[in-house]
Amino acid sequence: MASIARKNLFEDIPRLLVAQAGIMFAVSLVTIQTGILNGFTRSTGILIDRSEADIWVANQDMVGLELTLPISAAFLQQAQQIEGVQRAEALLLSGGTWRSPQGKITSVRLFGFDSAGTLFKPFEVTQGNLAELKQPYTVITDATNLDSLDVTQVGEAATIGSLSVKLVGLTTDVQSIASGTFLFSSLENAKAYATGNRTANLNCRMQNEEFQCTNVYQQSAGANPASLQPMPLTSTDAISYVLIQAEPGQDLQELKQKLEAALPDTRAYTRNEMAARTRNYWVQRTGIGFILGLGATVGIIVGMVIVGQILYSSVADHLKEFATLKAMGVPDRVVYGIIIQQALLMSILGYIPSLGLCIGLGAWTFATQGITILVTPIAAAGIFGITVFMCVGSALFAIQKVTRVDPAIVFKS
Amino acid sequence: MTATPINFQMNLTAPATKAAGQGMEVADSLNGAKAIVARGVEMVFQNGAQKFYGLKDINLDVNRGDIQLLMGPSGSGKTTLLSILGGILTPSAGSVCLLGQDLTRLNRSQLANFRLHNIGFIFQEFNLFPALSVVENVEIALEMKGTKGKAARREALHLLDQVGLADRAQKHPRDLSGGQKQRVAIARALAGNPQIIMADEPTASLDSQSGHAVINLLRKLAKESGRTVLMVTHDPRIIDVADRVTYLEDGMLQNSSAAVTHQLSA
DSSP states (O other): OOOHHHHHHHHSHHHHHHHHHHHHHHHHHHHHHHHHHHHHHHHHHHHHHTOOOSEEEEETTOOBTTBOOOEETHHHHHHHHSTTEEEEEEEEEEEEEEEOTTSOEEEEEEEEEOTTOSSOOOSOEEEEOGGGGGSTTEEEEEGGGHHHHTOOSTTOEEEETTEEEEEEEEEOSOOOSSSSEEEEEEHHHHHHHHHTSOEEEEEEEEETTEEEEEEEEEOOTTOOGGGSOOOOOOTTSEESEEEEEEOTTOOHHHHHHHHHHHSTTEEEEEHHHHHHHHHHIIIIISHHHHHHHHHHHHHHHHHHHHHHHHHHHHHHHTHHHHHHHHHHTOOHHHHHHHHHHHHHHHHHHHHHHHHHHHHHHHHHHHHHHOOOOOOOHHHHHHHHHHHHHHHHHHHHHHHHHHHHOOGGGGGOO | OOOOOOSSOOOOSOOSSGGGGGHHHHHHHHTTSEEEEEEEEEEEEEETTEEEEEEEEEEEEEETTOEEEEEOOTTSSHHHHHHHHTTSSOOSEEEEEETTEEGGGSOHHHHHHHHHHHEEEEOTTOOOOTTSOHHHHHHHHHHHTTOOHHHHHHHHHHHHHHTTOGGGTTSOGGGSOHHHHHHHHHHHHHTTOOSEEEEESTTTTSOHHHHHHHHHHHHHHHHHHTOEEEEEOOOGGGGGGOSEEEEEETTEESSSTTTSEEEOOO
């Protein structure tokens, strides 16, 4: 049988193109908004996802990866003594202000990790050499951060606080959309930037029947911090996380309990729990997730309105034809089937190029801005479902017009 | 010729309407003598609190195989009556019996089914599907009526041959003249071999030559196949080919029921 739906669509190509442009806009709007939300959500936990740590040990008040309180570096040694722990590494987060040679400043987030370790290597170095992080005052960063750091290539120098810094490598796809510029360095360098290269002394005393400890940072008289070599981490220093690799076959929940019992005022999280907690913080506790979620919702609503108007207009244009079918005695279900078939065709024709467009746009924003518009296969399937829902839902709305049409209009010239 | 069987019960009693007192004539229709019997048909339109009659006390018989014209000035109710007799509009009162079936007893979907299998419609503005080719316009009607695939294509081409348009089968309506479009519409109306053809001003949009061609075609198709043709028209040329003419004015058939029809041919 000749498909009235298909032939009606392709009868007037310019009109079809205009209609499809509207649907493509709607689908792209939904895809981009949900893609940005997904990309943002992914990026906030990407460092955790890509770590090799089975368990993350953090301060008990930790909210998310970047919002935590320090714990004692002594926990690193203690954790290694716990049965079921195969390996433990420290992760030290600090922040600072990067000043480029041209004097431009930007906020940076520094991740100090054991560059000889295995548990925190969430990136591939695309330029430079990871081994150079062992050199004093060196960092690597994501290639998309070059603009914000106001540098152009590996080897350029700048300052963080009062200390010099040299860019020795570039990575890719590890920058969080929401955070300040991520820098990665050795633990020693991170400690130096966190403390201003001062020496830490832990003073503990009993006060009001409570045992209180305080880190006191001291600088040698007459010494220029910038001329000093970064110092290794000691047990009196503060770190942010202890990353744990469990022994093969070890029950992670059981190991978590052991770690929490042995390390006071800490909480242990599996990698997935840690990533989920961080994402939850960004998506639910900050306004960013809400705004992006609102954008995605508005995208879907606006998309439905646009598609609805297009389909309604299309049905209105062919109303006399549908009335003719009804006058001839063609059952309503056949007439509705034609409209729904047309809606499905429009959804497919709108979806495929839109998806291609958004994937291309996503590749461009990732390459130039480091911002991922994430369209996973599940998201793509979901957006296809939304597209079909938008089109068929609009068709069902438009069908109301056909339901009410008086077949006697066929006799009116 | 009998009505195409459809899946609802035939009404074998006189309709319980205003026309109930004229059961004898309804019985004639049920016995097959009449293709169309209308009794006491009224159509009331309401505009706010104001009511007015579009049709009032219409009694009409159309014999099987006749070409019957409905004539009258604009606004006289011709098209409304055609819509009611064609089962598209439901009258406010009265009964309509087609091919022995009381249409007022049928629900909406049964009416649609009856129309699909027993009535072919021809419209003043042709109402062809512009996106479909000529043959597809006829084919789609056949498919809707149950003829599928190659048989539908074969039958569509045969019908187009009957109206002299086989060579235009692959064209689109936009490529045809008005007369040719109306011939396609006639071929579509003949799809599924309906026993009744209802036409609304079939020559109104045509020039003189095309109008003549369409009139002759309708007469040929009616007389050769014994179909009943009910036609609303202003075109006096068609009177020459009609068996009966009924005049309508202000929603009423002129004069008494016996006198409203003008016998043109024995």
